[in-house]
Amino acid sequence: MIQFEADFQSAPSAVSDARRAVRAFATRAGLDLWETSDVVLAAGEACNNAAEHSQSSDGQFTIRGFDDGMALAIEIIDYGSGFDLAGKGLVMEPEERGVRGLGIFLMRCLMDEVSYTTDRDGTTVRLVKFLPRRASVAS
Numbered sequence: 001m002i003q004f005e006a007d008f009q010s011a012p013s014a015v016s017d018a019r020r021a022v023r024a025f026a027t028r029a030g031l032d033l034w035e036t037s038d039v040v041l042a043a044g045e046a047c048n049n050a051a052e053h054s055q056s057s058d059g060q061f062t063i064r065g066f067d068d069g070m071a072l073a074i075e076i077i078d079y080g081s082g083f084d085l086a087g088k089g090l091v092m093e094p095e096e097r098g099v100r101g102l103g104i105f106l107m108r109c110l111m112d113e114v115s116y117t118t119d120r121d122g123t124t125v126r127l128v129k130f131l132p133r134r135a136s137v138a139s
Contacts, residue, residue, distance in 0.1 A: 004063075005064045018063055021063060029067040038110040045104070046107060069131075073128045075125065076124070077125075079122040111127045113126070
């Protein structure tokens with residue numbers, strides 16, 4: 001199993017470094033260009049949210065990556081107070097939404113699974129991309 005973990009400052013300037021770390025992990029795990037681009041974009045959106053909205057007392061967020069050969073998972077963990085997911089990421093008509101707020105929607109479109117865990121320690125966003133071509137080769 002390939003794994004990685006890295007901490008980043010909860011600042012917009014750190015998000016590009018976080019995306020580069022996710023890209024390097026996805027490339028090392030053997031994802032193709034299209035899969036890697038999807039994972040990097042989805043993870044970047046989660047990192048943007050962590051950096052902007054977490055209001056973390058320690059001023060950082062963590063990224064963990066896992067690849068078990070069948071799926072690649074990225075977890076973005078912030079240590080803030082969390083958020084209410086109700087109504088987030090829904091498809092809306094352009095005139096019903098502002099110029100922002102598409103991050104969760106994009107994550108859900110690009111990844112096979114998107115889940116959130118929020119508790120008193122913060123929020124974890126888990127992004128999963130299944131790798132069926134590997135599953136069929138392993139059989």
